[in-house]
Amino acid sequence: MTADTLTTVEACLPFWAKAAQPVDLPEGVEVLEVPETMFAGIILEGAETGYPxxxxGYDTVADWIVAHGFAFAGPAYEIYRRWCGTFGHPDNRLEVGWPIDEAPDAGPTAGPTPTATPTAD
Incomplete structure (x- = not known):
């Protein structure tokens, strides 16, 4: 991607059906409803939020998904819990991971265990 190319960027601002709704959206901005799903993710903080x-973090979650027999059910997400404007900032806190489909009974494996939790409405 360069300054001369166009690309699609998705950003998330959560809202609830029984609360305030987005209105007066700028041109080209649309609401996309993300269906309820399970999500396998891991929290990264500070230097872990920088590249490379x-x-x-992505590798840890992907390995966990495969090791536990889950299936990837969509694109990866980066969820910024606290962002200080600079990659690798010591106060940054973000979650990376994927939506997943349920696995049949799978035994535990060694190593870091990302959480797999259903999303909330």
């Missing part, structure tokens, strides 16, 4: 360190 962030890649080890």
């Amino acid at each position: 360190q962030i890649l080890s």
Whole structure:
């Protein structure tokens, strides 16, 4: 990607059906409903949020998904829990991971265990 190329960027601002709804969106901005799903992710903090360190977070989650027999159910997400404006900032906190489909009974494996939790409405 360069300054002369166009690309699609997706950003998320969560809202709930029984609360305020987005209105007066700028041209080209649309609401996309993300269906409820399970998500396998890991929290990264500080230097882990910089490049190339962030890649080890993706690798850890992907390895966990495969080792536990889950299936990838969509594109990877980066969820910025706290962002200080600079990659690798010591106060950054973000979650990386994928939506997943449920696995049949799978036994535990050694190593870091990302969380797999259903998303909330």
